[in-house]
Amino acid sequence: MDFDSHGLLIDADAGPGILHRLTGVIAGHGGDIGSVSIIENTAAGARVYFEVTTPAWEAMLEELRALPIVRGLDPVKSMQEIYGKRVIVMGGGAQVGQVAMGAINEADRHNIRGEHISVDTIPLVGEQALADAVRAVPRLPRARALVLAGSLMGGDIETAVREVRLTGLLVISLNMAGSVPDAADLVVSDPLQAGVMAVMAIADTAKFTLGRLHRRVF
């Protein structure tokens, strides 16, 4: 049986072990925690955001509310409901900007029809910085596609691309020098189109399936 993921903001007393106490109650109600952010943690108090799926939402809230360390509870919309799936774009500033333009434009068209797609970018140079950033994408919540936007990428970036594809992440590369295009799911020459295709590939409102394409380079 599937349950929806809920967002929950908790204001609590300060101190170490707060997270341990809260996750104990959540686990006791069969709660499946998707993510946790510690928004504030000062001597004055802590504010923690959870995304939780549980068959016993109301009972869990009641027990959390009864904890002496808990000052307040605020159920909120989850990040999935608000910001949705993420396309990550990284590489040289000039190309990242153009890919972002295409992706944002296309996400706008889908979001108007009820989708929730974000386009998140970082301009970065250097083999190690880019390889680190590629390897970190699966740790970004809700990341579904990665676009590598540059003129030359290879070496350890290629290795990182092959690793993250194994986690199910879709990787699109601009048509560029270096070995990264060989390792990507899809290679696109025009940066605007690369951004548009990345969004189409992850949008439920789009009829576009990579597996049905007859070529891999555009």
Place this chain on the structure above:
Amino acid sequence: MDFDSHGLLIDADAGPGILHRLTGVIAGHGGDIGSVSIIENTAAGARVYFEVTTPAWEAMLEELRALPIVRGLDPVKSMQEIYGKRVIVMGGGAQVGQVAMGAINEADRHNIRGEHISVDTIPLVGEQALADAVRAVPRLPRARALVLAGSLMGGDIETAVREVRLTGLLVISLNMAGSVPDAADLVVSDPLQAGVMAVMAIADTAKFTLGRLHRRVF
């Protein structure tokens, strides 16, 4: 005494309560958890990413490694080290794209000099969707500035802007119809410049301080 925040990937057995067990060990070593992402959680196993600051990093790793549920530990660079501070841009697709262009270009110039600034965007329409998204920005890890990019924003979006500014978030608004510009820290007419200014305002490598500006509207 300040300690650096470390990234840590943990592969563990599947099952409820995993997070409770892991956070117990971390708390026992005075670990201050900045964020947690559950990357994978299937019947086959769980993969959890922590950002932790602790005075007893090595001892903590050792005790975590000794837990029967832990299959592997992998210290990694933290998201702060890789993706750094975030500028969030939201609103209509046309304007969000232009603000992103300016911000990505400016972030490129700072990141080349050692900064780490990401530019994250979502095209969104509708008062409630935007107000929800504005209120959620403080729950986004590492978010430092928000740019509202549209032609008309007011009502509950204005209220949300006033709320998030109280958390220390910098809010820049395009010069637009509606009451949102009245509530923002800074109002900029040109979307490219709005993106550039947002990045300059949060970059340690830039000499630009909002508090020293003699006007609030550009």
